[in-house]
Structures are given as structure tokens and as C-alpha cells.
Amino acid sequence: MGKTCVDVKELPDSYVFVADMPGLKCGDIKVQVENDNVLTIGGERKREEATDQTKYLRMERPSGKFLRKFTLPSNAKTDDISAACNDGVLTVTVPKIPPPEPHKPKTIEVKVG
């Protein structure tokens, strides 16, 4: 299949992967995390076969298997990834591990000696 186009956005609390998947149902798409830091988006797009009744005059839409891989940043929370499909667009949301709270400087009260 031709390239599956993917946008990647960084939000304050997550990374969002947006992939064009026209004609695919949710069940046709496989989203996985490999080695704890590689997001894979794969699947297969099938084209209706030509038959005695159906003749293709033009065939531009890509078909076949596809697989995209993305190395996730170290602050990706890989055990809390969600994915949704709508109007032929897959959206995968990878939350960020919140940064540790900065240690507040301790204020020591200065007493009159």
C-alpha cells in the first residue's frame, strides 16, 4: 500500500498520532507498543476485486498491508495509550508521564540570635 500519512502533535500532557485510514473499520487497524517504546500502527486495506460484473476503469486508491513505526519519547506513558477511529482517521493518544514536582526550596525561619 502507498504511504499511510501520519501527523504527530505534541500537547502539554500527551502526544497525538493522527493517521489517514480511509475505508478502514476499527477492526482492520492494529495499534501496538513494541519493546515498551515503539508505537506501531498497522493493518490492511482490501479493494473490492474486479469481477465479471465489475470492471475497473481507474485504480488510484492504494491497497494492501501497511505498517508505520514511531519511537516514543522517554516520557510517554505506554500503559495508558488510547486509540479511536472516525471518518477514516485514526487518532492515537499517548499520555505523558508528568514531570516530577520541583522541590520547593525550604524556607528556614531566621530567628533573632
Next chain:
Amino acid sequence: MGKTCVDVKELPDSYVFVADMPGLKCGDIKVQVENDNVLTIGGERKREEATDQTKYLRMERPSGKFLRKFTLPSNAKTDDISAACNDGVLTVTVPKIPPPEPHKPKTIEVKVG
């Protein structure tokens, strides 16, 4: 916008145009017939803008206006075209004008002269 991929199929009683439109709603797509024999499929795909909160790390998905034109065969019934959008795929069905019934040969009874 990058190429909008379109398949064209011929069925016994219709021509079917199948176009990838991931992320587009029906209202974003315009299907017209020009000069009684040119099918046009157009629209615009908008990308969410980057903001202070949203930064694009990767931007592969095409956006912007698109327009495709197809000259219809002479037997296309242009006043009866239908279009439907599902899972980011637009399907436009153009019925064929049925061919005229072949004239049956007339059989003349041969009488004994």
C-alpha cells in the same frame, strides 16, 4: 492538497467513483456535474492549526483544497447521480442510460400461395 485518490468502476448498469476523503464530513465535499458531462469532486481539508498548546512534530497528511474532474461517458444518466460518504470514503454512483431495446425481427408468416 496532495492527490485525492479515486477508483472508477464500471458495473452493468452504472459507473461508480470511489474517492478517499479521510477526515472530511459530507458537508465538506462538493459533487457537481458541469456542462452535462463532467463530474467534479471538490472540497477542502482543514488541518488543526498549531497553537501555543499544540506543536506539530510531524506533518504528512495533506490539507487544503482539492478538485478532481472526470468526463462522463455518453451513456451516463447525469440527472440521477447519487453520492454517499462513509468511513472517509466518498462513493458517487452514476447510472447508465439503458441501451435501446433491440428491434426484434418480425416474422412474416409464409402462406401457401
